Amino acid sequence: MKxxxxHNSIAVLTSKRAEIKDPEAxxxxxxxxxxxxxxxxxxxMIIYRLENQKEE
Structure with missing residues (x-):
């Protein structure tokens, strides 16, 4: 998951840096x-929960 x-962070960066002129795009x-x-x-949140859950 990490x-x-x-991977998702790269998509965010790419979207932020894109010089898109077309309104729809x-x-x-x-x-x-x-x-x-x-x-x-x-x-x-899932990673935090999994890393901090008590062993059952």
Whole structure:
């Protein structure tokens, strides 16, 4: 999952750095970035939970 965070982070960086002029394409890049950031946050929470759960 940690590798997935890196992968999603690259998508966010690419979307931020893109010099997109077309409004539709720009909106799509923004939506991709928002979705990736949500996914990263969720993955971090899962990793935290798994790393800190007590052995049962």
């Amino acid at each position: 590798a997935m965070i890196q 720009k909106k799509l890049a923004e939506e991709i970035m928002e979705a990736q950031l949500r996914d990263i946050a969720q993955m971090k």
